[in-house]
Amino acid sequence: MKPTHIEHIGIAVASLNDAIPFYEKVLGLECYAIEEVADQKVKTAFFKVGQTKIELLEPTSPDSTIAKFIEKNGGGMHHMAFAVEDVQTALNDAAAAGCQLIDKAPRGGAEGLRIGFLHPKSTCRVLTELCGKK
Ligand code: ZN
Numbered sequence: 001m002k003p004t005h006i007e008h009i010g011i012a013v014a015s016l017n018d019a020i021p022f023y024e025k026v027l028g029l030e031c032y033a034i035e036e037v038a039d040q041k042v043k044t045a046f047f048k049v050g051q052t053k054i055e056l057l058e059p060t061s062p063d064s065t066i067a068k069f070i071e072k073n074g075g076g077m078h079h080m081a082f083a084v085e086d087v088q089t090a091l092n093d094a095a096a097a098g099c100q101l102i103d104k105a106p107r108g109g110a111e112g113l114r115i116g117f118l119h120p121k122s123t124c125r126v127l128t129e130l131c132g133k134k
Contacts, residue, residue, distance in 0.1 A: 003082035081129035
């Protein structure tokens with residue numbers, strides 16, 4: 001696998017409405033999309049910084065993994081996503097290199113992208129997402 005760039009950084013927030021003003025008013029970024037990802041029980045808000053995005057994640061259900069993360073850590077940086085050409089191939093490459101996977105096959109993420117997660121045990125404790133068009 002050879003990621004081309006950091007696709008996005010995921011940040012868990014209790015409320016998009018409370019979090020968005022920091023990114024817009026302090027950092028001067030523009031929220032260009034708000035999207036609910038039912039599969040992951042989150043509502044997301046996106047900002048662009050160069051070719052990298054900031055993805056704010058608000059839980060839409062108490063059993064969302066983001067809700068549990070906020071309960072445990074109070075929110076904050078949740079994951080880092082690398083852009084790859086083909087998510088399934090990248091997951092296979094990671095597994096072949098001895099990396100523990102959360103997803104053996106890609107699933108649907110925000111913005112119509114395919115995503116797959118690597119287990120933090122294998123990634124220096126940073127939840128790592130692989131993200132691509134296929
Ligand atoms: Zn993500």
